[in-house]
Amino acid sequence: MKKDLKKQMKEWRRHFHQNPETAFEEVKTAAFVADYLRGLGLDVHTGIGKTGVVANLKVGDGERVVGLRADMDAINMQETTGLPYASTVPNKMHACGHDGHTATLMGAATLLAEEKGFNGTVRFLFQPAEEPGKGAQAMVDDGLFERFPMDEIYGIHNASEIPEGTFHTRVGGIMAxxxxxxxxxxxxxxxxxxxxxxxxxxxxxxxxxxxxxxxxxxxxxxxxxxxxxxxxxxxxxxxxxxxxxxxxxxxxxxxxxxxxxxxxxxxxxxxxxxxxxxxxxxxxxxxxxxAPTINWAEGVEKAVAVAKKVVGEENVNSNCDPWMGSEDFGIFLKHVPGCFLFLGAGKSEERSENTPLHNSKYDFNDDILMTGATFFRELIRHTLPQ
Ligand SMILES: [Zn+2]
Ligand SMILES: [Zn+2]
Missing domain, CATH: 3.30.70.360 (Alpha-Beta Plaits)
Structure with missing residues (x-):
């Protein structure tokens, strides 16, 4: 099953890459995600914050609720990768790897829906418009936390500056x-x-x-x-x-x-x-x-313990330098505890050899899809134990 899922995540990722949609226009992407998750048997809600999706998976009688978040939007840029699955939309491309984030969270939903192994509720959040920093607030303004209360929330972002399969995070301000x-x-x-x-x-x-x-x-x-x-x-x-x-x-x-x-x-x-x-x-x-993205100490502690289990202690930096880039996830962390992490996507150890995010040649590294999905599955088992 896992081998197939790896292949399927790669196909989803490339499908999203080929069909990018930008802020608040993620209509086809959201429909694709929602249809798939409904097929898995999840309780799916669409149109949250215009084009956002929230899908709930409840197992057992546990009352705790954990949110996992991916972003779906592309950016306004002409792709120059020349890849067979390059963007078919002029001046729009997935240059920030949100195609990979969406596929990763769909993969995590698959693993958790099929294997379970936790007690409580998981909310899978697919947010619109991360790039302009407006989508998270739009979901919150649409009653996200009233309609779908959460005790904790977690998110990851791929990072080509750090080696493939490593996790970096820190307590406090991680993104500006x-x-x-x-x-x-x-x-x-x-x-x-x-x-x-x-x-x-x-x-x-x-x-x-x-x-x-x-x-x-x-x-x-x-x-x-x-x-x-x-x-x-x-x-x-x-x-x-x-x-x-x-x-x-x-x-x-x-x-x-x-x-x-x-x-x-x-x-x-x-x-x-x-x-x-x-x-x-x-x-x-x-x-x-x-808003600044400010990680909660208790969220970091849990995420780091799980990351170490998934990729090994030597591949986790629990006190990385803060990044001066910005991320919409900070809005969620103002409401509930949690942690934002970087998942290394760099194919080369040499930072300068990796294509940076927001570059017209950026292509999400498919080899980290399973790492991300496994991390989310283990995180849910850790935060919602049976
Ligand atoms: Zn991004
Ligand atoms: Zn970006």
């Missing part, structure tokens, strides 16, 4: 928050030869860009991780005219909610004060895109 900002500075344009007649928003912007660098270096504790990056600069001047308007756009990351709040508050104060010193007007926009 992402916030975006737009700083609009309104001055007064003038002839380039007559700066005294202007309120130069570009010089003000330059001061702001430099001053923002002091948030990480002077306000955030050196023990914590944070990034403040100005990434775009727009203005309406020409080479012989001082502009009237400048816009600075950018992105910040951090691993704790308090640091996230500190960055926002310091940015606003710096922008207001520099603009005021220069007589410029300010419009400051700051949006929260991703």
């Amino acid at each position: 928050s992402e916030d975006n900002f737009t700083i609009r500075i309104k001055g007064r344009g003038s002839h380039a030869s007559a700066p005294h007649l202007s309120i130069d928003p570009l010089v003000t912007a330059a001061e702001i860009i430099m001053a923002l660098q002091t948030i990480v270096s002077r306000n955030v504790s050196p023990i914590d991780q944070a990034v403040v990056s100005c990434t775009e600069l727009y203005m309406d001047g020409v080479h012989n005219a001082i502009p009237s308007n400048v816009e600075i756009l950018g992105d910040t990351r951090s691993n704790k909610e308090e640091i996230q709040a500190l960055i926002e508050q310091r940015m606003q104060a710096i922008c207001e004060n520099i603009c005021s010193a220069n007589n410029a007007d300010l419009d400051f926009l700051y949006t929260h895109e991703f």
